[in-house]
Amino acid sequence: MSNVIVSFRAYLDCHLMVTNPLDYVEPLGKAGASGFTFHVEVSRDNWGELVQRIKSKGMRPGVSLKPGTPIEEVYPLVEGENPVEMVLVMTVEPGFGGQKFMPETMDKVRALRKKYPSLDIEVDGGLGPSTIDMAASAGANCIVAGSSVFGAPDSAQVISLLRKSVEEVQKNN
Numbered sequence: 001m002s003n004v005i006v007s008f009r010a011y012l013d014c015h016l017m018v019t020n021p022l023d024y025v026e027p028l029g030k031a032g033a034s035g036f037t038f039h040v041e042v043s044r045d046n047w048g049e050l051v052q053r054i055k056s057k058g059m060r061p062g063v064s065l066k067p068g069t070p071i072e073e074v075y076p077l078v079e080g081e082n083p084v085e086m087v088l089v090m091t092v093e094p095g096f097g098g099q100k101f102m103p104e105t106m107d108k109v110r111a112l113r114k115k116y117p118s119l120d121i122e123v124d125g126g127l128g129p130s131t132i133d134m135a136a137s138a139g140a141n142c143i144v145a146g147s148s149v150f151g152a153p154d155s156a157q158v159i160s161l162l163r164k165s166v167e168e169v170q171k172n173n
């Protein structure tokens with residue numbers, strides 16, 4: 001009998017909706033996370049240290065903001081000496097899947113894209129075939145999708161549709 005070891009090089013994008021992200025940097029690094037995204041609302045006083053620690057563990061730092069948080073709050077984190085490399089604009093209230101996409105959050109995506117043409121901008125919540133064009137045309141290039149993918153009879157087809165929408169916008173810019 002022989003053992004077959006299959007290794008994947010998947011990008012593990014970890015979004016921590018926790019009040020104390022600093023406590024999770026070490027364990028997430030050890031667990032093999034690729035990206036570590038924390039919330040700006042709980043890191044106003046220590047984001048500099050947090051970003052440094054995330055990078056020191058070989059992860060890519062990202063910052064997320066809730067629908068009610070003004071976009072201006074993340075500007076210093078993108079422009080700082082030790083900047084985050086991704087901004088996640090929540091398109092639902094954080095907490096659980098299956099919620100309705102909030103189109104009003106697209107103003108924040110547009111503002112970010114205008115200010116930072118090459119920044120990775122992620123959106124999360126209610127994304128699927130009926131909402132992807134709004135997000136992609138606003139400037140989002142990283143898409144988190146749960147229900148629309150896992151609830152579809154053909155998940156691969158939905159993923160490819162989401163990807164195409166983003167690529168289409170990128171081609172025309």
Ligand SMILES: O=C(CO)[C@H](O)[C@H](O)COP(=O)(O)O
Pocket residue numbers: 092093094095096097098099124125126127144145146147148
């Ligand atoms: O967890 C979430 C919010 O906290 C996300 O919205 C979820 O991961 C994505 O799920 P869905 O595509 O069903 O909105």
